[in-house]
Amino acid sequence: MSKKFYEGIEKKLEEMKVLGKYKEYQYLKSPMSNRAVIEKFNEVIILCSNNYLGFSDNREIVKAGQEALEKYGVGAASVRFICGTYDIHRKLEEKVAEFLHTEASLTYTSCWNANTAVIPVLVGDGDCIISDELNHASIIDGCRLANKKVQRFVYKHSDMSNLEQLLLDAKQFATKLVITDGVFSMEGDLAKLDEIVALCRKYDAVLLVDESHATGVMGKTGRGTIEHFGLLGQIDIITGTFGKALGGSGGGFVAAKKQVIDLCIQNSRPSLFSNSLPPVIAAMSLKAIEILDSQPELVNSLHLKTDYLRKKLNENGIFPLEGDSAIVPIIVGETSKAISMAKEIMKKNVYVTGFGYPVVPEGHARIRIQVSNALTYEDIDKCVAVIKEVYDQTK
Ligand code: PLP
Numbered sequence: 332m333s334k335k336f337y338e339g340i341e342k343k344l345e346e347m348k349v350l351g352k353y354k355e356y357q358y359l360k361s362p363m364s365n366r367a368v369i370e371k372f373n374e375v376i377i378l379c380s381n382n383y384l385g386f387s388d389n390r391e392i393v394k395a396g397q398e399a400l401e402k403y404g405v406g407a408a409s410v411r412f413i414c415g416t417y418d419i420h421r422k423l424e425e426k427v428a429e430f431l432h433t434e435a436s437l438t439y440t441s442c443w444n445a446n447t448a449v450i451p452v453l454v455g456d457g458d459c460i461i462s463d464e465l466n467h468a469s470i471i472d473g474c475r476l477a478n479k480k481v482q483r484f485v486y487k488h489s490d491m492s493n494l495e496q497l498l499l500d501a502k503q504f505a506t507k508l509v510i511t512d513g514v515f516s517m518e519g520d521l522a523k524l525d526e527i528v529a530l531c532r533k534y535d536a537v538l539l540v541d542e543s544h545a546t547g548v549m550g551k552t553g554r555g556t557i558e559h560f561g562l563l564g565q566i567d568i569i570t571g572t573f574g575k576a577l578g579g580s581g582g583g584f585v586a587a588k589k590q591v592i593d594l595c596i597q598n599s600r601p602s603l604f605s606n607s608l609p610p611v612i613a614a615m616s617l618k619a620i621e622i623l624d625s626q627p628e629l630v631n632s633l634h635l636k637t638d639y640l641r642k643k644l645n646e647n648g649i650f651p652l653e654g655d656s657a658i659v660p661i662i663v664g665e666t667s668k669a670i671s672m673a674k675e676i677m678k679k680n681v682y683v684t685g686f687g688y689p690v691v692p693e694g695h696a697r698i699r700i701q702v703s704n705a706l707t708y709e710d711i712d713k714c715v716a717v718i719k720e721v722y723d724q725t726k
Pocket of ligand 1: 444467469572581
């Protein structure tokens with residue numbers, strides 16, 4: 332074994348520790364909810380999970396999982412086209428398509444997989460991709476995995492005149508694939524989907540929207556940013572996750588017209604070379620969508636709690652980035668400050684995460700709060716008091 336190689340790794344890790352950028356796992360010992368038990372801290376209030384609707388410990392969903400485990404066993408030990416497709420996959424895929432007003436859908440073991448699967452399938456030689464600069468890392472990697480001859484352009488975050496200029500410059504490409512997050516994960520802001528759709532129509536471009544942080548959160552009935560802008564049925568390709576509002580276990584999907592889904596089945600590498608979504612997760616995700624479908628008031632309840640948290644922060648002199656989603660980022664500046672503030676807040680039994688460079692630009696490090704419908708109003712009051720105390724100490 333090469334001593335030099337391992338010494339190099341040690342040095343990199345040491346540098347991260349010195350710069351305060353070294354991440355440590357916290358070990359959960361209970362289900363994710365408004366509170367959770369974490370090793371060394373006991374019970375903490377959770378302000379940093381994507382468990383937006385509080386479905387992570389929903390009894391009906393857990394029961395659906397238990398039943399599926401009994402019925403289907405652990406899994407098929409196979410990829411979809413060999414012998415890995417269950418009837419529960421078909422049921423879930425039909426439900427996702429119906430829920431999002433598309434013709435069909437295909438599940439993957441994560442939205443990371445879905446993005447890296449579908450993008451290379453959609454474009455080839457003579458085509459181009461035009462992507463928002465703040466799109467999620469899985470979209471960036473999906474673009475990287477596309478054929479080398481695909482031209483890649485990046486537009487300034489939500490800058491519609493920059494997007495239009497790129498579309499104008501891209502006239503010679505056969506397929507122009509525009510890609511955006513619906514809700515941007517670090518800023519919590521929404522894509523200007525109405526304007527993006529209008530531009531795509533004007534320049535005959537195809538649009539892919541990643542709704543991972545939007546499904547279950549945006550739109551009156553939780554159908555995402557697309558519903559928020561009144562665009563259901565009008566988006567070419569939607570990707571999303573079951574790992575956030577829709578249960579939180581994991582898994583993702585592509586929803587689109589039948590021929591797009593068929594091409595993914597035929598050509599996308601994660602579905603050709605990697606195991607299918609475990610049936611237990613398919614059953615739990617299906618149940619999560621059914622619950623959301625029958626109880627759209629959960630979405631409004633989440634919004635009321637988010638508004639309440641924002642109001643309380645403002646009353647205490649803390650002004651996060653504005654936005655309509657359940658992501659509430661408080662900018663604090665340097666990476667090491669965000670990480671040390673998060674640690675102090677955690678010591679007071681409130682779990683938030685500090686994000687710094689390279690996840691966000693240098694100098695824009697932040698504490699990212701994510702509101703869950705599982706939180707009570709008392710939980711939110713307690714969290715704001717703790718954040719205020721630490722915020723004032725580190726001013
Ligand atoms: N897309 C976006 C916008 C995300 O925020 C995330 C997760 O953070 C993903 C994709 C990846 O989702 P998954 O955990 O299902 O791979």
